[in-house]
Amino acid sequence: MQQFLEEAKKTSRTIANLSTKTKNKVLNEMADALMAHCDYIVDHNRKDMHEGNMNDLSEALLDRLLLTGERVQGMADAIRQIASQKEPVGRLLDGWVTEDDLNIQKVSVPIGVIGIIYESRPNVTSDTAALCFKSGNVCVLKGGKEAQHSNKAIANVLRQVLAKNKLPEQAISLLPDSTREGVAKLIKQDKYVDLIVPRGGEALIRYVSENSSVPVIKHDKGLCHIYIDRDAAHNKIIDIALNAKVQRPGVCNAMETLLVHQEIAPYILPGLYDAFMEHGTQLKGCKETLKHLDIQCATHEDYDTEYLANILNIKIVQNVDEAIAHISKYGSGHSESILSENYTAVNKFLDAVDAACVYANASTRFTDGGAFGLGAEVGISTNKLHSRGPMGINDLTTFKYKIYGKGQTR
Amino acid sequence: MQQFLEEAKKTSRTIANLSTKTKNKVLNEMADALMAHCDYIVDHNRKDMHEGNMNDLSEALLDRLLLTGERVQGMADAIRQIASQKEPVGRLLDGWVTEDDLNIQKVSVPIGVIGIIYESRPNVTSDTAALCFKSGNVCVLKGGKEAQHSNKAIANVLRQVLAKNKLPEQAISLLPDSTREGVAKLIKQDKYVDLIVPRGGEALIRYVSENSSVPVIKHDKGLCHIYIDRDAAHNKIIDIALNAKVQRPGVCNAMETLLVHQEIAPYILPGLYDAFMEHGTQLKGCKETLKHLDIQCATHEDYDTEYLANILNIKIVQNVDEAIAHISKYGSGHSESILSENYTAVNKFLDAVDAACVYANASTRFTDGGAFGLGAEVGISTNKLHSRGPMGINDLTTFKYKIYGKGQTR
Structure with a gap:
């Protein structure tokens, strides 16, 4: 696990500096690939549906799990929409000159490695992978066990497009150990993981926020x-x-x-x-x-x-x-x-x-x-810090200060 | 502890909506009060210095602990400087009209209740109390044991000014149980505490970030x-x-x-x-x-x-x-x-x-x-989320979306 995440961190340095042109080309090819491999994805989804039926999942859960040609089309459309959004990296957020004549620029940059823990709906796999890629981040995805075949198939298709473009496949990763122990390990790796986004039931969210040493942005309940x-x-x-x-x-x-x-x-x-x-x-x-x-x-x-x-x-x-x-x-x-x-x-x-x-x-x-006009979203943040409310692509960036000097000392 | 923090949360609603005029008046009175009670503060500091000498604290630590008339003057000056800063609450950060003709305004608001865990230097007590008050937040301060008499004296002086202005004294609080167990409880109260800022040694910061269910902004090492x-x-x-x-x-x-x-x-x-x-x-x-x-x-x-x-x-x-x-x-x-x-x-x-x-x-x-021109600072954030680098008064705010409709439904 540690080696895997160390590798993810390294990969994040490559992904962070990709050009807008490259990212959009890859994203549009990912959308094409989802459609080209629609049958492959739906076949794997059938395995999840079969197991879900065997395990007596509720109708509502089974409906969230189900993939059809139309739904795969929706996933491809969402990726295209994400590609079309304005570049989130490199925005000049603020800038000023200090008393010492330092020129300070506050510039948006990718966060790094983002772990996303979610449930049932397999389209979250492609949505969040695309959102993270567009914003220059590496994602480590941990979907629900009930959707494991679907998620693997979707990730495979997306990763093939990365490989074809000579980009590290690890930019879009499924957590290798998807058990509860795997999650427990993931949320302690603050050296390699920069953000954890838990989406799901209250118990999961409470567990993650109580035990994570990585910063957490919760997607909790709405009352x-x-x-x-x-x-x-x-x-x-x-x-x-x-x-x-x-x-x-x-x-x-x-x-x-x-x-x-x-x-x-x-x-x-x-x-x-x-x-x-x-x-x-x-x-x-x-x-x-x-x-x-x-x-x-x-x-x-x-x-x-x-x-x-x-x-x-x-x-x-x-x-x-x-x-x-x-x-x-x-x-x-x-x-x-x-x-x-x-x-x-x-x-x-x-x-x-x-x-x-x-x-x-x-x-x-x-x-x-x-509805906010942010395009696709990671979810609705119920955190107060960093991101609050609908979490769009810009919330998947942080910033750095670039400071241009002329030889100044203190 | 829980009752204390519940009260802090309630107080935060009062403090969040104070006018700029009121906040600045109170802050300037706090600066005056520190000077008026300079002897009282220095007397209490002497107790800490005495105990520090008994406990063989290092010269460097004793120097950080020491308060003199001049240093108290420095604390008062810092509060006045904080009062003079531009109002951090109510800034319009962004705004747009959606396809549904909703008028969305992204506005800065206080974070709520902020717990600050720090060591030795007693001026951090008045600095952070003033920064939190200026930004409309309630602070719960947990200083080092070695500075307890000084911190209590400083907090007393500041709280008297709140009381004189008919404001809840709990806006500036010392953590009632300042033992390690007290900290352990504090960092689990995510229902009432919105942010924990640990400043200090690596062991403290690691402990807090590994065990807190409240979001943490670390002030960690610089290599x-x-x-x-x-x-x-x-x-x-x-x-x-x-x-x-x-x-x-x-x-x-x-x-x-x-x-x-x-x-x-x-x-x-x-x-x-x-x-x-x-x-x-x-x-x-x-x-x-x-x-x-x-x-x-x-x-x-x-x-x-x-x-x-x-x-x-x-x-x-x-x-x-x-x-x-x-x-x-x-x-x-x-x-x-x-x-x-x-x-x-x-x-x-x-x-x-x-x-x-x-x-x-x-x-x-x-x-x-x-040096950045932000005025006083909470510290240097080594987090990537919410605040990064020098953490000024604006980083002690979050935002809300105010959405003005005309009867829209979805």
């Missing part, structure tokens, strides 16, 4: 709220609340609790109730809400749960301050939204709520690399 | 090089090499190994030797160097050592590529410099060397918040 203020525009309320809950309940930027200002509650709750009933949403409410609606009572635990399902808590609050207090108690710092026409309430909410993305008059569902 | 290229300007060589080694050998941005191009070596080594001898530097050299100078032989271990003392390795290399290879093997990614008039060699070195600060024709000693 998101929408607060309907007294001065919300009535014509927007139902659309936005419905969209944030039911359009795709299983994702991290979906709403889990709806907070409603006490003065507006009597007028809007019945309409909201009807709309959610129409979409089969299971509603739970605070005691005040229960005076208006005949639904289940919401407990402290309900407010603290990321349902990832078509279930919603409704809570009536006195004002924007109580909404902010509820969010700071239960929110996961992911995405929070206020619906209001009131200038002061909107600004107070956007300033006071501590989350990666704070919205005024929009659905929380927009927290996403694509 | 710095200067490479004298074939095309170096002769009149600059001795001044810069000397400055980087002898001006203050005990600091992280001092040079440990001098790399010399083989073609220039015969001409410049004798002059360098004389200059270093005059300054009492102990020289060690590679086999090639030993052909020119009568000095000790440098081993692999010597190249791998941060001396923090007036000792220097000299190694002759074939060209800039061998210099870069040596640095990538032994360098700690801190500060590296090339002396050359050759355009291609300079650019190659600045591009290929993976370090926080890469210099052309200047001493590595400029890697410093003050």
